[in-house]
Every structure is written in C-alpha cells, then in structure tokens.
Amino acid sequence: MFFLHSGAEANETLFKLARKFGNETVEAAGSLNDGAPGGRALPTPVMKLITFDNSFHGRTLAGISATGQEKVKHGFEPPVDGFRHVPFNDLDAVAEGVGPKTAAILLEPIQEKVDSTATAEFLRGLRRLATSETVADV
Helix, strand or coil: CCCCCCHHHHHHHHHHHHHHHHHHHHHHHCCEECCCHHHCCEECCCCEEEEECCCCCCCCHHHHHHCCCHHHHCCCCCCCCCEEEECCCCHHHHHHHCCCCEEEECCCCEEHHHCEECCHHHHHHHHHHHHHHCCEEC
16 A cells, blocks of 8 residues: 555556556466567557446546546547446446456446445455456456
C-alpha cells in the first residue's frame, strides 16, 4: 500500500500498473506477434481494462475514458484506448468482455453517482473470473 495526493493520481497509477501487469504476463508467457514489421517478433500488448457503465474514475483523460458515463466524456474525444465498458452487476457481460488482451477489471463496488451497489454474488463471481483468466481485479 502507498499513499497518493488524489483519487486521480491513484487511478492513473492503477491504469499504469494494470498495463504493466498485463505486459509482464505476456512477456513471461512468451506471446509473440509474428506479423510484426520487418519480420521481428514483438510481444502482443495486454492493455485492455474492463470497467462498468455508470462508473466514475476521475477527470484526467484516462479517468474520463475509463468512466462509463457519456455525459462526462462529451467534449474530450477521442478517448484513451484500452477501456471496455460493460453493464454493472452483470457477470455474464464481464465474462464476454474479458479477452486475451484484458489486463484488469476496474470496479467501484458502490457507484455513488447512480446509487448502485455491487451484489455479493457479483463480487465473488468477479474474483473467480479474474483468477481463472489471470486478470487483475482492482
């Protein structure tokens, strides 16, 4: 655990750590992209983060991109690449959203802006899914 000055700084650190985790997982597994320019074999980046509709993750560009509210994103296009939004409390939607390039699942258990709380069943299911898919659950 470490302390930061703001939620925005904490979220930006989380986004970087998730991408680092994903890329180091790929490097350790030896996943290579044989179609690289010049015939070089390059690691396939794992950089997607699953986040949820109606979530709020801050006012930085990456935080806005991670946020699942169109009204927050308006005027700040194009978004930072790498975020996929799925319905909140819908484990099947999360399972469908997770793929080989998914590094992490970003969850607010309590979505204050819309007064919604994750169910215990959903949280347990996310933990099982993250463990089985080698995805960080943050």
